[in-house]
Amino acid sequence: GAGVSQSPSNKVTEKGKDVELRCDPISGHTALYWYRQSLGQGLEFLIYFQGNSAPDKSGLPSDRFSAERTGGSVSTLTIQRTQQEDSAVYLCASSFLDRTYEQYFGPGTRLTVT
Amino acid sequence: AQTVTQSQPEMSVQEAETVTLSCTYDTSESDYYLFWYKQPPSRQMILVIRQEAYKQQNATENRFSVNFQKAAKSFSLKISDSQLGDAAMYFCAYRSGGSGGSNYKLTFGKGTLLTVNP
Numbered sequence: 001g002a003g004v005s006q007s008p009s010n011k012v013t014e015k016g017k018d019v020e021l022r023c024d025p026i027s028g029h030t031a032l033y034w035y036r037q038s039l040g041q042g043l044e045f046l047i048y049f050q051g052n053s054a055p056d057k058s059g060l061p062s063d064r065f066s067a068e069r070t071g072g073s074v075s076t077l078t079i080q081r082t083q084q085e086d087s088a089v090y091l092c093a094s095s096f097l098d099r100t101y102e103q104y105f106g107p108g109t110r111l112t113v114t
Numbered sequence: 115a116q117t118v119t120q121s122q123p124e125m126s127v128q129e130a131e132t133v134t135l136s137c138t139y140d141t142s143e144s145d146y147y148l149f150w151y152k153q154p155p156s157r158q159m160i161l162v163i164r165q166e167a168y169k170q171q172n173a174t175e176n177r178f179s180v181n182f183q184k185a186a187k188s189f190s191l192k193i194s195d196s197q198l199g200d201a202a203m204y205f206c207a208y209r210s211g212g213s214g215g216s217n218y219k220l221t222f223g224k225g226t227l228l229t230v231n232p
Contacts, residue, residue, distance in 0.1 A: 042225070043205065100209070105158060
């Protein structure tokens, strides 16, 4: 079946602009995760969704970052007033709620802030 | 907080040979999962193998096997009969196993870049 998809694949934006990154999880997966992969910080957890609610937003690096999920499916990660340090690959993963040890990842969005 | 350390930034192996990637972790928990993920240039993270801490038997998946030493907090990945398609970045990851708490969040090491030479 279809895996996790993310769009866009690559995004170049100017410093100060807002960007939206989209994640389509595997159908039926109630749990959804965002991670960030950067040269300096490696792979780090950002946020976790159970259905449409986000019980853990502890990894969001600043209040410029927000995420939402609608209909228990698609999720959008929004970064406002982008900074150069936001340049990274943003990875989305999904899983069944009772199988969070089996996370399936998407191909990521490479964000470059110029 | 849990930490995962991969001490080998880069490794290389000849095609058809065996290579072992190292991983150590620090935790005060007794129930957890450990993983090895592969990330090829396509960027998609692929789960290679998973080990549950309460299982003494080392996990194996075809040419991939682990050496899980719980007391030493060591979790190495052995790739046998290496193939060109095994070339990728490999990440070791940890997840708490208990109910509640952060039993969904993966904590990753910095990765090991594996090159396979023909």
